[in-house]
Amino acid sequence: MINGMLNDELRALQSVVRDFANDAIAPVISQHYEDCTFPYELVKGMGELGLFGLPFPEEYGGSGGDYFALCLALEEIARVDSSVAITLEAAVSLGAMPVYRFGTEEQKRQWLPRLCSGEMLGAFALTEPEAGSDAGGTKTTARLVDGEWVINGSKSFITNSGTDITGLITVTAVTGVSDAGKKEISTIIIPAGTPGLGVAPKYSKVGWNASDTHELSFADVRVPEANLLGVPGQGYAQFLRILDEGRIAIAALSVGLAQGCLDESLSYANTRMAFGRTIGSNQSIAFKLADMEVRAHTARLAYYDAADRMLRGEPFKRQAAIAKLHASEIAVTNAREATQIHGGYGFMNEYPVARMWRDSKVLEIGEGTSEVQRMLIARDLGVTSALQ
Ligand SMILES: Cc1cc2nc3c(=O)[nH]c(=O)nc-3n(C[C@H](O)[C@H](O)[C@H](O)COP(=O)(O)OP(=O)(O)OC[C@H]3O[C@@H](n4cnc5c(N)ncnc54)[C@H](O)[C@@H]3O)c2cc1C
Known part of the structure; x- marks a missing residue:
């Protein structure tokens, strides 16, 4: 299923966003993080790449892609930094999407072109x-x-x-x-x-x-x-729809963070020496890395599946909740393990894994806590007491 979903166009998008994350985000983000400043220049860069318009039609200034394309972009960005990823996620899936899904033609024409270009955030x-x-x-x-x-x-x-x-x-x-x-x-x-x-x-x-x-x-x-x-009176139904979709996007963001933890840890484990050999040559560290890959991979499958169902027009509420729940929890686990593999350096803010560790926890809270996801899944399974 995965290979079928990733056509040449989407692979090209992944590659462009990966380069942007490595070349534009990585060099500046720790200073923004330290200073708690908003990265306007990165928002402008994402706008120039068309990322804010990814799931919207060209007639409204969008890039003519779909929600899966947005998820792939979020994963690549979160692999390097989650502040930038959540800025994109919230702008598109929470800011612009309600206007696109529920707005009048006039509202769409008034707001979407500037939201799609990144000139304006919603x-x-x-x-x-x-x-x-x-x-x-x-x-x-x-x-x-x-x-x-x-x-x-x-x-x-x-x-x-x-x-x-x-x-x-x-x-x-x-x-x-x-x-x-x-x-x-x-x-x-x-x-x-x-x-x-x-x-x-x-x-x-x-x-x-x-x-x-x-x-x-x-x-x-x-x-x-x-x-x-x-x-x-449709507000409740509207935000339920927006949050169902948004959970797939948060799952993608979580997978990006989990993958970023693995990337950083792998390279550290292969170079850090202790007792005259690389720490990765110890089976206990190698197994941690293997488990991090298992978690990132299975969570990726979960969000691909939810996105696939959504784009096919099939019910996807349960799968979106599963993806969000699983991906956010494995992101926290991978962040904890990445910090452990980095030892004392993992506790220093100059190391990306320290930032990832701090960024991971909120993934289990925003756009529906882990408890809420479990309630949704249980309700969808037909557990009547979970309706309360
Ligand atoms: C950085 C950040 C950015 C955010 N951005 C936005 C945004 O852009 N827009 C927006 O609208 N919101 C946003 N949120 C809010 C976020 O969605 C909420 O924090 C989240 O939904 C949880 O709500 P709460 O904080 O009120 O916790 P509560 O609902 O008070 O929950 C507290 C705890 O109780 C648990 N709990 C509650 N009810 C039950 C139950 N019935 N059974 C079992 N456990 C239960 C929860 O799971 C949680 O563990 C953001 C939050 C953060 C931290």
Whole structure:
């Protein structure tokens, strides 16, 4: 299946992105990470390569590829750095995709060309201080007043929401209550800079230090009624779709990190001397490397499978959850083993594996925690108690 999926065009894309990661990202990223600065020049470079437009049609400024192409690019970038990879992932799969999937023709023409070129970044604001895994607990509200949505509330941990080039933030908000008393959630586009939109200073994070993450507040933010994405009340279904897809992308990113850990560890194990021989010549280290390869390979198969099903139009929810769960957990394991193989140097920030170790943990949290993935898989298997 894998060889069939990787045609010449996709292999060429992999090679171009791999060169970009090695030649453009690797030399500068540890300084950005150390300084917690956003790598604008790398975003520009990814824009020039067409990476932000990968899964979108050319008529909207896209590259005319598909979601699998995006995943391959994410894997190659994360092999070198995850801050840059998550910036691309969030911009495409969370920022631009809702506009493409649910927007009107006018909204697509207004936003997608600049989102596809990387000139502008989009953000998707679902998580709230008291509503993360339980996104149905959303408290942010949007009321329709005189042809405008008036939005009040707050959101937590929103990627790409406070850069100089952030153009729009898609926000989920409660727009009503059904007759059965259920919250009606809708998604609304808030252009960056809209009065009342507060962007808090960036978080101090354990990892992904060169990515942009902020808390947002909305104090009577007013946007035109036409900024609604799709139909009122469809917000819940919309973000479930966006997150199902996004899990395949996070799985690809996780595989990239797991592979990067192996790349670094292999070369270190073959050169680092102890007791008069390379550390890799010890079977215990060689076996760690073999196991890292097994993990990266099987997780790659899992995300290829989920992407394949999605592109064929088949149900893919369970496979996306499996890929995300497995890939994020093996990424954490590979990062831990890579640090171990590097000994004390693995604990020094100048070594890429230290960065990968710090970046790995969030993979088990973002776009659905490992527990949420297990709930989704159990529910899809028909375990009724997992519905709660
Ligand atoms: C760096 C970063 C970037 C992010 N970017 C974005 C973004 O761009 N947009 C966005 O909307 N969100 C974003 N998030 C938010 C992320 O998706 C949430 O943090 C995640 O969904 C978990 O929500 P929570 O943090 O509220 O944890 P909670 O939901 O409070 O969960 C806490 C713990 O309880 C567990 N738990 C909860 N419910 C259950 C249950 N029923 N059974 C068993 N265990 C349970 C969870 O698995 C977790 O271990 C980002 C987060 C981070 C850290």
